[in-house]
Amino acid sequence: ELYESPSRLQVFYTHLCYTILEVFGHIREFMRKWGLEQRKGAVDNNTEDFAPLFNSYESFHTRNVYVRNRDCFNRPICSVPGAEIELVERKSDDYNWTFYYTGEKIKVLNMGSYNYLGFAENNGPSSRCAIKSIEDFGVSSCSSRQELGTLRCHLELEELLARFIGVEAALVTGMGFATNALSIPAVIEKDCLILSDELNHVSLILGARLSGATIRVFKHNNVQDLESKLKKAIIDGHPLTRRPWKKIFIIVEGVYSMEGTITPLPEIIALKKKYKAYLYLDEAHSIGAVGPTGRGVVEHYGCDPRDVDVLMGTFSKSFGAAGGYVAGPQNLINHLKNSSHSHCYATSMSAPVCMQTKKTLEIIMGLDGTKEGQRRIKQLAENTRYFRDKLKKMGFVVYGNSGSPIVPAMLYMPPKVAFFNRLMLERKIAVVTVGFPATPLAGGRVRFCLSAAHTREMLDRALQAIDECGHLNGIKISK
Amino acid sequence: MQYLLNTALYMLEPPEIKLFNFIILVVFVTAAYSTYIFL
Amino acid sequence: LNSKGIWFTYVIFVFTMHLILLSLPFLSTAVAWTLTNVLHNVAAFYLLHIVKGAPWETSDQGKARSYTYWEQIDDGVQFTATRKFLTTVPIVLFLMASFYTKYDPTHFFINVSTLIVVLIAKLPQLHGVR
Known part of the structure; x- marks a missing residue:
């Protein structure tokens, strides 16, 4: 790391x-307050008896920092987020307070989307399968899984997924974020303790909060800190009642997308066995992308998937689809199907998305009779290593694990976040730059997302542009 | 460019950049003047 | 406030402000030091003890909205390293200002009164008190 x-x-x-x-x-x-300048942002002229919309x-x-850089964020796209992507060109005459479209499109090399295996395509077997399923099942079931929303394709996907991951059963939901936010409250209740990594995704944080359990945060990927908090929690018990915790859950992610780090899973599994805690592993970024056959961080370390109590993942990063899954023992999945909000209230996964995921999974598993899935996984690993080595040789401050397909390079301050983004777009390369409050204050960075769809020429073209922009930005300062 | 980036002037609007540079200039002129007086 | 380098930055900012004041020819050294001390204490009091909430959307459902910046440091835990540092800076500034004003009574009175204001606001007994 x-x-x-x-x-x-x-x-x-x-x-x-x-x-x-x-x-x-x-x-x-x-100046805005005393009318010296026209106020352009959202105004909350709330009358007295309404709660303020925002403080x-x-x-x-947002008004004084984010707006100045806003042209670099939330760019509208008008094509699949594949290796190449088309952006809708937009301009602003009032320093990003309002935008207008010029009607042009900008075709750029895509280094910003989560498309690890390159399955975000509008041609090929997956998309043909998705298109055909619209004729068979329509676009939406318009009902929750517990009512009329369960289709044959859902059951087939769940069965295939359980086989792929190597556990007894799995369930799929239509949204990745909701998978965490709505499944955690169904498994963890009030008298439980949650030990959460400090850099966990906001869906995990929201799910933990919704559960009403006590939450303690340990330092990112710091097993010693986790063990000390575990020990203390078991000794002290519940702060008010002093009773032992009903359940202690350790919640971590497989790959942290902002840091590019991979969780030290073997040590955490050893800890959970030693202290009889439960482990919830969010493989949003690692399922499909990490591990020799794409089975995620569990396979990357050669651990047993049955040692992880709750396995979760999403289909938006490696499968070119949307939605998420929870996998684990049969009784857990049955319980979740009965009591998780996502099964009671949310519309079930859209059939075309489900078929896209299912077909992609078959390709990754090699069930379609080709080696395409293996080839892509290998291609991604190669691209990742090549790209990361080149960046380090150029002198960029690069974070994270050499096995993670996300390569963050540090920019630190907000002007450089914007300047790098704009320079790269001038060179027809789309990158994602991130700043505060999504990162620590001095943690602005550019996050390169590698894809199996990138060819060596594309990577070399991107690296050359990055080298120039890095020089102009003055960010090639690695010690 | 490094001056603009490291002082966030790159993100400011032209009037703000002029105001900032004017303040910097005044500070340096008074510092030079005082140095001259005291030395 | 407890990330690396921010204490260093804080000291540099105070020192730069003092240099700017010192470079004004019509200010004597004593006045420059007293001004440094007073301006620092006024700015620190406003930023740490008047402004409430955070200048960005926090993900704590608005819990921090009613707390001042000082009360939000380290989630309200008292006597942390950051709090000790932020308490020490005005005291050191006051001692230096007293020294450079040659303990003149007028300057002393101005400096000690602003110092008392910022120190009282930092007392643990006043956490959350309005």
Whole structure:
């Protein structure tokens, strides 16, 4: 795992940037307040007896920092997010307060989408299968799984998924975020304790909060910190009643998309066995992309999937689809099918999406008689290693594990986040840059997402552009 | 470019950039003037 | 506030502000030090003890909205390293300002009154008190 803490100079510059932005932000707020400047953002003219829609100070950052960089975020696209992607060109005449479309499209190399195995295609077997299923099943079942929403394709996908992962049973839901947010409350209740990694995805945090359990946060991928918190929790018990916890859950992700790190699964499994805790593993980014046959972090480390109590994953990153799954013992899945909100209330997974996922899974497993799935997994691993090595040789500060298909390179401060993004777009390459509050204050970064659909020429073209932009940005500062 | 990026001027609008540079200039001129006086 | 480098940045900012004040020819050294001390305490009091909430959407369902910046540091745990550092800086500034003003009574009174205000606001007994 690569991690290089920012130099003092970079931290100083980043805080200098935020201080200057804050000072000018206050000047602009003052001008907007006294009518010296026309207010363009959302205004909450709430009458007295309504609760305020938002706390005006909380949108200070949005108005005075985010808006200045807003042209780099949420770009509309008009094609599949494959190796190449088409962006809708948009311009702004008032410093990103409003945009208008020029009617042009920009065809760029896509280094920003989660399309690890390159199955985001509008041709090929998966999409043909999806298109055909629209004729058979229609687009939506318009009903929850517990009522009329369960289709044959759902059952087939669940059975295939359980076989792929190597556990007894699985269930699929129509949305990745909801899989976490709605399954955790069905498994964990009030008198339980949750030990959550500090960089867990917001869907895990929301699910943990909805469950009403006590939540304690341990340092990212820090097994010692986790063990000390586990030990303390077992000794102390519930803070009020002092009774032992009903259940202790450790919730971690397989691959952390912002850091590019992989969770130390063997150590965590050893801890859960030692302290009789349960383990919830979110393989959103690793299922399909990590491991010799794409079976995720469990296979990457050669662990036994039955050692993980609840396996979760999504289909949006490697399968070119949407939705998520929970896999585990049969009784757990039966319980979730009875009591998880996603099975009672949410519309079941759309049939075309389900068929896209199922066909992709068959290709990955080699059930379609070809080696295409294996080839893509190998291609992704090769692309990842090649790209990461080149970036490090160029002098970028690169984070994370060499096996993860996400390669974060540090930019630190918000101006560089925007400048790098715009420079790369000028060179017809789309990248995703991320800044505060999605990362720590001095943690602005660009997150390259590799894909099996990228050819070596594409990667070399991207690396050359990155080299130029990195030089202009002054971010090739790795020690 | 590094000056614009490291002081976030790159994100500010032209009037704000002029205001900021003017303040910096005033600070440097007074510092130079005081140095001259005191030395 | 407890991430690496921010204390260093904070000291640099205070020092830069002092240099800017010192470079104004019509200010004597004593006045420059007293101004540094007073401006720092006023800014620190406003930022740490007046402004409430956070300037960005937090994911804690608005819990932090009614807390000042100082009360949100380290989730309200008292006597952490960050809090000790933020308490020490005004005291050190006050001692330096007293030294450079040659303990002149007028400057001393101005400096000590702003110092008392920022120190009282940092007392654990006043956590959450309005």
